Amino acid sequence: CGTQLQLSGSRGRAWAPDADTLVVASSGWQTAVDDRMDGRGKPARRGKLAWAFATVDATRPIWFAADVPSPVAASLGHAGVGMKTIGGTVDFARGLDLRVSAGFATAGAAKTAADELDAQLSKLALIGPMLGLSSGLLSGLSVTARGTQVDGQAKISDRDLADLRLHLGDQVAECRHGHSPSKSRVYCRGRRMPREPVKCGSEA
Numbered sequence: 001c002g003t004q005l006q007l008s009g010s011r012g013r014a015w016a017p018d019a020d021t022l023v024v025a026s027s028g029w030q031t032a033v034d035d036r037m038d039g040r041g042k043p044a045r046r047g048k049l050a051w052a053f054a055t056v057d058a059t060r061p062i063w064f065a066a067d068v069p070s071p072v073a074a075s076l077g078h079a080g081v082g083m084k085t086i087g088g089t090v091d092f093a094r095g096l097d098l099r100v101s102a103g104f105a106t107a108g109a110a111k112t113a114a115d116e117l118d119a120q121l122s123k124l125a126l127i128g129p130m131l132g133l134s135s136g137l138l139s140g141l142s143v144t145a146r147g148t149q150v151d152g153q154a155k156i157s158d159r160d161l162a163d164l165r166l167h168l169g170d171q172v173a174e175c176r177h178g179h180s181p182s183k184s185r186v187y188c189r190g191r192r193m194p195r196e197p198v199k200c201g202s203e204a
Helices: 027-037 050-055 070-075 107-127 135-139 158-176
Strands: 003-006 012-018 021-026 062-067 083-091 096-104 141-146 149-156 185-188 191-194
Touching: 012 027, 021 027, 050 062, 050 083, 050 096, 096 107, 107 141, 107 149, 135 141, 135 158, 149 158
Parallel strands: none
Antiparallel strands: 003 012, 012 021, 062 083, 083 096, 096 149, 141 149, 185 191
């Protein structure tokens, strides 16, 4: 069965069945995983996680899938009404390629969520440049409804990611001082341009 590691606080267990695989499960999944390690039981991809393997590209370097508890869905406002599952992939091979798919109880709930998220993206497209977000970064964000599923994507180039890191670094430095010690900068096609200081937090 390979090596087993008990997580602190009895919150779960990790298995290393071979040199290239690490399996981590919460306490509720331990018995099922133990059974699979011993060759018993039914694979999760044919049971509770069948939806994930039908939706998420598990060949990507990083992928995730989870059921969405009702309290979590409710906390997301209109975009979370009826949300049941969420999964996606992350790839850093060339910049950032994040793809997320959320499953909803009905097609109507999925369309409502997509419309809400699309409206938020439209607002971000208007105010993003004033916040220092490049047009390339903003154009890489999208969301669409497909039946009972909502698909979202964030595709950002290496250059736009570098600009974003510089911009966030400036904002963090400003917030640590309570206000901007000098004119902050926005980014336009890789160039930093001066703008009015941005104040963060409260001043004494």
